Amino acid sequence: MNVWNIVDSSLVNEDREYQENRKAKDSWWPSEALGCRRRAYYDLTIGRDQGKAMDILGLYRTKAGNVLHSWFFAAVANSGAFDWVEEEWAFRTPVDGLEMPVSGRQDVRGQLKGSSTVTVIDLKTSFGQNIRNIRQAGWRAIHPHYLGQMLCYLAFGSADEVILAFLGRDDQYRCQFTLTLDDDGRVVVDGNRSRVSVESVVGRWQDAEKALREKNAPERDFRAAIRDGEIVRFFQRQGKKFASDWQCRYCPYNEHCWADDLAKYRSGVNQEAFNDV
């Protein structure tokens, strides 16, 4: 008996079942607040047919993250720190200027003892340089992508504040930040105004909805490095590194989106795509 064959198959079957039961997209999700407009366009057009299934390493990565998150949120929810607490709280909120509502799920939300505000707790886990950056630079190193997601909880998910916790998966470094929205709709992190605002997030989604009406895929917001017909983490030329954005590496449409370059650079690298760097 090979135990890993059994576990691999169980992960693949679980994912297949999830994909088959997935509803067609009909709302904007917090996790894509500052995501790629073109990817959103693909989600809404070719999504169900052309999106690639995740590879087995991706399935393990996701499963490990999910297990860690479940354990973390159960520990927080059962800590006795709240007057009331809810888990897996879902919202679906219409937004001025958008055709689709914003919908999402907050893992843990509640009122901390003695507080009159609603606090959402969220966890991000990461490895290596990402966590080292946060350790060194603090809130400034938080990826805007995460701030966009938390903004949705604050602006559209009726939260007054978010406690955003980080855990280093390789060094167990732990820290947290408190996020609120100011009167201009900007995310404030531990008292510092960030650049991420309701206006910037809604503006991106408006662009994607316009592209959909015009049936015209938007420009790419991210970039893939291609070498010999494959999307790679990076390639080097004349001592310079040209790296794929992680959004493209993990995008289920990357082969569709970059089909022309994948064919054109069957041998060689797509340095042209980095001309403006």
Ligand code: SF4
């Ligand atoms: S491959 Fe990159 S640019 Fe293309 S849709 Fe996906 S994230 Fe956007």
